Amino acid sequence: MGSCFSAESRSPLPGSPLSPHLANMKKRNSRKRLGSRGSSFEYRKDEALHRIPGRFFLNGSTDVASLFTQQGKKGTNQDAMIVWENFGSRTDTVFCGIFDGHGPYGHLVAKRVRDHLPLKLSAHWEANVSSEDVFRDFSLGSMTSENMSLLLVDKESRPSIDFLESEKHPDIFETLKESFLKAFKAMDRELRVHPSIDSFCSGTTAVTLVKQGPYLVIGNLGDSRAVLGTRDKNNMLTAVQLTVDLKPNLPAEAERIRRCKGRVFALHDEPEVTRVWLPNNDSPGLAMARAFGDFCLKDFGLISVPEITFRHLTENDEFVVLATDGIWDVLSNEEAVEIIASAPARSSAARALVEVAIRAWRYKYPTSKVDDCAVVCLFLDSNSNHLSTASNGNTEVQPTSKDQLDNDIEENNNLDVLTPLNQSGITRTEEETSLEGNEDPSMLENMNSDMGINWSALEGVSRVNTLVNLPRFIPEKEEKAGK
DSSP, X not given: OOOSOOTTTTOOXXXXXXXXXXXXXXXXXXXXXOOHHXXXXXXXXXXXXXXXXXXXXXXXXXXXXXXXXXOOSSSSOOEEEEEEETGGGOTTEEEEEEEEEESTTHHHHHHHHHXXXXXXXXXXXXXXXXXXXXXXXXXXXXXXXXXXXHHHXXXXXXXXXXXXXXXXXXXXXXXXXXXXHHHHHHHXXXXXXXXXXXXXXXXXXEEEEEEETTEEEEEEXXXXXXXXXXXXXXXXXXXXXXXXXXXXXXXXXXXXXXXXXXXXXXXXXXXXXXXXXXXXXXXXXXSOSBOEEOTTSTTTTOBXXXXXXXXXXXXXXXXXXXXXXXXXXXOOHHHHHHHXXXXXXXXXXXXXXXXXXXXXXXXXXXXXXXXXXXXXXXXXXXXOOTTOSSOTTOOOOOOOOHHHHHHHHHHHHTTTOOSOOOOOOSOOOHHHHHHTOOOOXXXXXXXXXXXXXXXXXXXTSOXXXXXXXXXXXXXXXXXXXXX
């Protein structure tokens, strides 16, 4: 809970005055903003990106992945996701990403990163591969003074590489590691000077992966998470966490922030959530130690450098789940893997996880607003049918509707209007709406006891099965209306 700006943290809201210190910082970092025409033109220019074959970012599924997101009760859905097959024109490669925006313009930051980070990663990957070819040519041919100077310049621009690490991992890891670092840096630099997206007090997390053949490389920023579903020696499905939640409560993260004069502490009314604060101002209260954007904190310890990890996949590895903290705040890694494995079909796996998480929110935190949830499930063996009763030939991809694209354009057109954001997120079914129809906190507080649920008494009983089988609560007024 509390991974993004909260009311308790007294973060600046659209239209609210900034403190003198924060206002001066914003003035120094401000850039000229385009009007609505510029925003609309930019989105139209990016619209072709959404039509690329093999690139999916809406609710749906393919032969190798399942995607689903649902808006919570905090406002506009700030989560974004993407699956890009044949990534970088490589037929054996797929890119996946989950992005959790926060702040007044977090939804715009998350979408921008979703759309442009993969492009930057692909470009740097291609450049690094070409550079390696040049190095190989140098080693095979004569070394002229001109070639030597080019070699030295390129070498200086590269981050240092741990030689012990390079011995353990194949070349693809070193190449992609460098590409991830450069792409994330370029993405954050672009956000800082973007003409129509204000990232001063807004940002996004990112957990991204590239799978090429049996190799998996993950770039992680913030507190979204990647979890692997794999078989142990007893053929039991187990969960392996592939990323670390990069929060301010981690000693190394807190130490870096404090060295940069940022403050790290939790509020009295939410002692379990450690936040990052400005040196002389009780704002913005960011509950993560790394993120894109949030430039008000970038001089005080917040960074956009991802943690890069590698895994050599085996035949025991079945799927990877990427999800925002709306999932992990209420479900464990083991529960998430169990839910995916219990889904009736691969095409519905991501949606099943989101729906169970929303029910868990209702029963675990009855007085709290449900967070946005987004899930990408990547199946590692497209020919296997362990989790699906449907034919592998069935591909259910939700097309990019004109209405949804127009809604995004309208959001961009209203960038300069500092009014509270509307709550028109994704399209909701009547059934989904009824799940969130209850607004009476006292009624919600009594739901557990009314339904006969006692979490502490569920020893030896699968909590996942309990959550999945819980009846949906429909308020009496909606029940009557249905009749």
